[in-house]
Amino acid sequence: MTSETLPYTSYLKEKTGIMSWLFTLDHKRIGLMYLYGIVAFFLVGATLGLLMRFELLNPGKDLVDPHTYNQIFTLHGVIMIFLFIIPSIPAVFGNFFLPLLLGTDDVAFPKLNLLSFWLYVLGAFFALATLIFGDGPADTGWTFYAPYSVKTGTNVTMSVLAAFILGFSSILTGLNFIVTIHRLRTPKMGFNQMPLFAWSLYATSWIQLLATPVIGITLLMIVAERMFGIGLFDPSIGGDPILYQHMFWIYSHPAVYIMALPAMGIVSEILPTFSQRTIFGYKAIAYSSMAIAFIGYFVWGHHMFTSGMSGPAAYIFSILTFLVAIPTSIKVFNWVSTLYKGSIVIEVPLLFMLAFIFNFLIGGLTGLALGALAADVHLHDTYFVVGHFHYVMFGGTGFAFFGALHYWFPKMWGKMYNKTRAYIGFAILFVGFNILYFPMLILGIQGMPRRYYDYLPEFTFLNQVSTVGSWITVTGLIIIIVNLIVSGRNGKKATDNPWNGITLEWQTKSPPPLHNFDKMPTIPERGPYDYPNAKRG
Amino acid sequence: MENNKHEHITSYKEHFSTWLALILLTFMTVFVSVFGADLRTLSVATAMLIATIKATAVAYYFMHLKYEPKIYKAMMAVVLALFAFFMIMITIDYLTR
């Protein structure tokens, strides 16, 4: 790359000092700050996960008492959902790369963006403050089901307020992205010339915008119930706990697509780059994101099949649940076809994506078993569900997150990571991950309920396998994270376009200058992934 | 980007007529409710219908929706459809128990 020798200041160096970070309006710096926060919370949440696995090594008490265990899995769930996975890809990579992919220099409302970040910090503070204030962290499970969440003496109010504030942060991020996509695309880039990651963020943002308020108000009702006795959900003073579940899942099912869609966008970016060919079925992938976002609103009832929901409602929710699987399967088939007649370079980011597809298949297909009414009656609230959602969330989104981190690492820091260590870390993580979670699926089919501090002796063996898996997983993760940190400090300098990608972020320097582009980026004529060197198909 | 030079400016008169219509509708709905007491469910329906007419007037004229590009109306339609769907699904569950 010729431009390397020209003098320029990267966004990392343009201004210095801690204040230039904390109050920056630059989307890239905000993205990085999110990254540090989110990874930190991932480690906290993961450590709690590790603790749970220790406790479950043998039946009976290994480490903590039941009350503490319940607080641990609640905090684990709250951290992983609200502080890690929902903001993960949108707030980090969306912030950093959406403007780059669109060929602009920032999001539409940079100040609002900073506000979202600070709300995230405030929410995080609330979530952790439960450790100090009140009678300890909530012990309700991340679902805060009434009436237990109204009755328990633990500090539910604060945990719930944390979720409320984080929801607000998430709404503002979504709002910002929608306006950015509508208003700031580079001239001549129509919606159908947008990179697929932008499409997936667009779909995600709509969910963040329209679903989050519903949980916001629901959580406020819980707070009002605890503080003022506004008994909307506790039957002993008035309300109906089933209605709480409806309200909760109206948000929280769409929320699983807030987690999944951006990850799918990442896959759609990375596969063409390493296959060096255009994506198969651009429109099918783009529009299926919108379809998932839309249908995803109407399936929340599948979390309530055993709650005493009426037969007709169960019927409708089940069939809609199955329908939402179809746009996902369209994506999977298009991804696999994108490898066809490519010229594939195997690099760690690509491996993460293939692992994503494999894990997400397991997660998604087990989701189908849960969507079937009869099977769900047996599987609901067992470890099968726990297995399902770790496969989609960690095996899916988590892997996409780490894949994206490797893919864009050179762009973000201008350094290349150590590839050998990255391979090793990936391999250990992948193996460990499957040893950790596959046994859970079997445990669930055998009937081990979730949120169990103690279990029947016949479940011991598989629990132990799973615990051993968690140790392997840690090893892999530590290798990956240490490798990235070390490489960020003294890795080899990376070129502007190490993977030979053609989306716009590769047209600028690594790391990009403060205003992203020093000249107008050019968009490929026949769609964002039209590799000039490939044969016409 | 385009600036807002060509924005439609709503006249005072238009605002005033909107207001007049809203006030009339308000008295109408109070009237139906207070004096049409034995209409029961019908009166819930009329009350909601009148409220919706009022809301549309506010959105269309006060909030300028009438003069905005189509995309605004489309978004609004999506939001309302979504909410309607939430209501329908919950109603189905509660009515068919």
Added chain:
Amino acid sequence: MYASNFVEGVDFSLYLILSISVFFLVGITAVMIYFLFRYSKKNNPVATNIEGSHTLEIIWTAIPTILVLIMFWYGWTGYRPMLTAPDDAIEIEAVGQMWKWTFNYENGKSSDSLVIPLDKSVKLNLVSKDVLHSLYIPAFRIKQDVVPGKDYSMWFIGQKLGKYDILCAEYCGQLHSYMLSTVSVVEESKYEEWLVSAPDTNGEHPGLTLMKKNACLSCHTQDGTRLVGPSFKGLLGRNETIIIDGNDHEITVDGDYIRNKIKNPTNSLVKTYQSGLMPALPLTNDEISLMDEYISGIK
């Protein structure tokens, strides 16, 4: 023979879906790996830009659609019969409370574990005294949430003699994982015999019987171990710090205190314990005195 009448429907839908899943999982993974080698940079230096194919798009929309509709159908047919119990079912009231199941039979018999006759429909009327619970019998493939304030029921036919686990599958607080019981499927004659047999109290103190029935012992031990609430051992005459309206008070436990606490559990709280957990039970004064008498006797 299956353990209950629902096993077949549930297992069929589950294993049908799992088989289709395994097929797709293995198939897609294999294709992916094959492409990885066949079209590696070495084997295929120049890529081809294939933008898509409408035919394929339609095929891989249609096939999953058909498959999921089949899956849905078997899920529904396996589930539908669970919704309505036959009219001749034996009705038993199943009460869930933190953290204990109680089963009340029509003839007034009450038991911690469920006993049902072979091949007879049984309908459980589910009652919760406090929060959500869920009555789950894995062997029967059946589960139903128990919701306070709602009259839910569930039904099944035990088709195989034996004793099976009953678990609580909806998170209900501290000892959720210990809210266990069993269901014994027995010959009808044995069931009849069991039903009329007197409760096996072994001449125990009636206060203890009452406390067992009301799940007091899920939280309070008799041997000094600390659980959710303070142990009964040596309770009478013990000095405790209790919190009333946020203020600490030093008291010595006496009979009045015990009776008051049972009556109005939320008025005061022993320090270091979690508030809001002890339920107010509809007990008569006589019953409370019996309990007090028993508790005061545990030294």
Added chain:
Amino acid sequence: MNHTFVLPNSGHNFDAKASKMGMWLFLYTELLLFGGLFLVYMVYRSMYPDEFLLASFNLNVWMGTFNTVILLTSSMTIAMSITALQKGNKKLSINLMWITIAAAIGFLVIKYFEWGAKFDHGLFPGMDHFNALPTGERLYFYLYFFMTGLHGLHVIIGGIFILFVISGVKKGTVTPERYSLSENAGLYWHLVDLIWIYLFPLFYLIH
């Protein structure tokens, strides 16, 4: 530094359309925030129609009507203030906004008296009279306090927002050429009105 090049589609440009779109999007979230409450209302009203009816007799229809008129009028004045600003008449615009704020205060004062009357009758969650009510009536009042309370909060926020605009017009950051902020405050205020349009029949006009 060496940035001579600025993208035409920069996120740091002033873009009136973007800010209006942002405001609308935000209003959607507000709609769904209240939407959640309307869902809860719908369920409980259909469960306890008679109790809701009985409980609603505790509200004063005429106070509610009066408040509705106040809000509608304020909606008109804020809309007119934008027209005035667009036409370059800053003074009129500011005065109209002050009228709007006065209306907001009037609305809150009436609400204060209405709530106060409930307290006097022991109709607040936790009070003895309240606790003796049947479930449906209690639910009515839970919803009444929660929804009108949240709405009142929005009235306050809307008022503050308008105050901001007034100071903007005075300082010259909001001008006849660049009036997005005033437009957005107007949109927000109309939303407050819009929600009241539904709250009014749902709580006051049950018959």
